[in-house]
Amino acid sequence: MKPVSVLIVDDSSVMRKIVGRSLRQAGLDVVQVLEASNGSEALTLARENSLDLILSDINMPVMDGMEFVRQLRGLESAQQTPVVMITTEAGEAHVVQALSLGASGYIRKPFTPEQIKERVIPLLRG
């Protein structure tokens, strides 16, 4: 699998660290990890960087994950970038909304590294 550049979006720095660690435990060759604490910061980073994968929380201040995905898909450079939502909001309506806005996958917190592997790696192969 080719080396990947990843953006992790979560208002918790602890969760960003855990997600990054889980990606490495899943076997990804992560060459760059960018971090943002809300959707607005993430959009700026997405405009300025070439990304292979984005993992985003939903409940965040300033701009939540749903709005982030919606605006991200309006960026020509990020239209095909896989975006996986990682969130405590596990209801079907949330999943449907996220996918309809352009998310590629959905992982519920708490999560295991195996779940990260199952959901993320197929997106990178695709």
Add this chain to the structure above:
Amino acid sequence: MDQAITAESERVRIHLSARALGPGAHAEGKASDAADSVAHNDWREELAKATCEVFEIMVGTSLTLPTEPWPPFIPDFAAMVGIAGSLCGLVSLRTTADCARRITAKMLGDDEVGAAEAAQDAFGEVCNMIAGSFKGRISGLADGCALSVPTVIYGRDFTLLSLARGEHYEVTFSFEDKLLTVSLDLHG
């Protein structure tokens, strides 16, 4: 942390203060009409299951119930997440600062010195995941409720006062050799 539930005619006040908690007894769960699909006693059980799940997956530790009445302890670290929608209430998690640092260290695979700065963030996230797991376990709540961003309070000189007219459920666990209490306050 001391908890006193005081009935005042039609209102129930729940006082959570930074005084010693214990020994032993927890509040009994009462009936709730907030979610008809759930039997009364299940609230506490589902809260306990959600807490255990989060600790097993994210902290790497299996929680246990104290086998004997526990000695008084003084929680000085509390995290809270509000639930709003078809069910309204508050999930809170309380323990000592030492225990919060230990939980953080285990989550991050870090030493406890390194974990001290991250303890507020980590403890809030643990409470957030417990609240999310809890509502995901109750039929109709996953889509019917939203969660607030976590709030963390620490120190010894604080009192939390919920004016909710509802029920209170809590469970105290042993985490390694320390105690932590998770509770659910439902608005009527």
